[in-house]
Amino acid sequence: MTQQVLTEIQDGVIIIRLNRADKKNALTGEMYNGISDALDQLERDNSLRVGLITGTPDCFTAGNDLVDFMKGGSITGNSPVGRFLATIPVLTKPLVAAVNGPAVGVGTTMLLHCDLVYAAPGAKFQMPFINLGLCPEAGSSLLLPQLVGYRRATELLMLCDAFTADEAKDMGIVNAVLPADQYQQHALDQAKRLARQPPSSIRAAKKLMRRASQEALKSVMAEEARLFTEMLDGGEAKEAFAAFFEKRKPDFSKF
Ligand code: COA
Numbered sequence: 001m002t003q004q005v006l007t008e009i010q011d012g013v014i015i016i017r018l019n020r021a022d023k024k025n026a027l028t029g030e031m032y033n034g035i036s037d038a039l040d041q042l043e044r045d046n047s048l049r050v051g052l053i054t055g056t057p058d059c060f061t062a063g064n065d066l067v068d069f070m071k072g073g074s075i076t077g078n079s080p081v082g083r084f085l086a087t088i089p090v091l092t093k094p095l096v097a098a099v100n101g102p103a104v105g106v107g108t109t110m111l112l113h114c115d116l117v118y119a120a121p122g123a124k125f126q127m128p129f130i131n132l133g134l135c136p137e138a139g140s141s142l143l144l145p146q147l148v149g150y151r152r153a154t155e156l157l158m159l160c161d162a163f164t165a166d167e168a169k170d171m172g173i174v175n176a177v178l179p180a181d182q183y184q185q186h187a188l189d190q191a192k193r194l195a196r197q198p199p200s201s202i203r204a205a206k207k208l209m210r211r212a213s214q215e216a217l218k219s220v221m222a223e224e225a226r227l228f229t230e231m232l233d234g235g236e237a238k239e240a241f242a243a244f245f246e247k248r249k250p251d252f253s254k255f
Contacts, residue, residue, distance in 0.1 A: 005034030007041075012049040012195035013188065014042050017056075024062035024102055025055045032080035036087045043092060049195035049202070051091070053114070054098040054184055058122065063105025070241045072233050075137060076225040081106075085138055085225065088113045089217055092203050094194050098187035099123045099165075100180060108173075109138035112147065115206065116190055117174040119165040120183040125173070126162040132244075133236025133252070135227050142213065142220040147172055 006017040016038045018025040025031075035053070042051045055061055064081065075081040088095070088110060097111055100120035108125045111117050127144075129136050136144070136157050145153040148171045155161045165177040178186050194202060231237055236255050243250035 003034075004028060004031045005038070007034075007038045009048065010188070011192050012047060013191045014038055014048050014051050015188070016051060016053045018054070018061050019056065021056045021059060023065070024059050025107075026062045026065040027081075027106065028065045028068060029080035032084040036080070036083045039087050039091060039095075048093070049197075049199055050093060050191045051095040052098065052187060052191045053095060053110075054187065055101070057100060057180070057184070059101035060097075060099040060103040060123065061107035062102050063107050066241050066244055069132075069232060069237070070245075074229045074232070076229050082225065085221065089139060089214075089221065092206065093199075094191075094202060094206060096187050096191040096194070098184045099174070100183060102126075104128065106138055109136070109140040109144075111173060112138070112140060112143040116187070116194075117168075118183050118187040118190070119168060119174045119177050120180040121165050121177055122180060123165040123168065123174075123177075124162055125164075125168050126160060127156055128160040129228075130158055131160045131250075132240040133234060133238075133250075134231045135224065137221075137224050137228050139217050139221050139224070141224055142217055146213065 002019065004020045006019050008015045016035055018031065020026065020031065039051060042048045073079065075085060094115040095113065096116045097114040098118050100122050101124065103111070103123055103125045105127060108127050127136065127140060140157065144157060152171065165174060168174040169177050236252060239252065240250045
């Protein structure tokens, strides 16, 4: 079977590549665990200084696998999603992302935990949790309003408006938009620059810059995970998932 997450090490950077192109890199339990394993390796190994997460050249990720969500499941505790969501906000070393094509759901919200984000013009972001009868996750209910303001966040989280790479740059969600044949190399070059900086200073800077939101983030993420897991089992989500696979519009009128 093809490995759904590939890792490679270059000059102190661990590159984490999502590799399930036929399903738009939709994240399975195996993939969440693969990413978490790589992030754990980054934290443990002194010779590793920076993580870089990317997808296939024209797709970052379509978010959580909806077949898995249809089976119910959980994003709390020891589930693979829960493990990933517990790992990414407390990383002490920098994480860089390189994004092209769809970055849906957690494909966008994980970027709020990254330290540098580079995108190609074809990147398309969306957080469709409410469209799916769910609620915001991965700390996005706190981090997004902080970053873009409450009213903009309402458009993105409640109306689930999709947005382009340029719009993401304007909102501060990505650092820069680069041509499709350059965005991955640029992200890697920037990751390698970070990897050459003094590591204790980098870790101190990250800790200090994230400190103000860290405590609040913990309790917000616990509440998000509780509600989200409850809603996964609800009628609105079941209708939304069925509609996706039946390629029709969901009907929420009966709820
Ligand atoms: N979970 C499971 N399968 C998914 C998926 C997901 N999140 N996203 C895409 N796929 C599958 C499709 O079912 C399709 O499978 P098939 O070829 O067996 O029919 C394949 O990946 C290609 O997807 P498709 O929708 O045909 O590609 P597209 O280029 O037209 O659209 C997206 C790409 C990402 C815009 C669209 O697939 C999409 O909206 N996906 C769902 C995103 C989502 O709601 N994620 C959950 C967030 S919480």
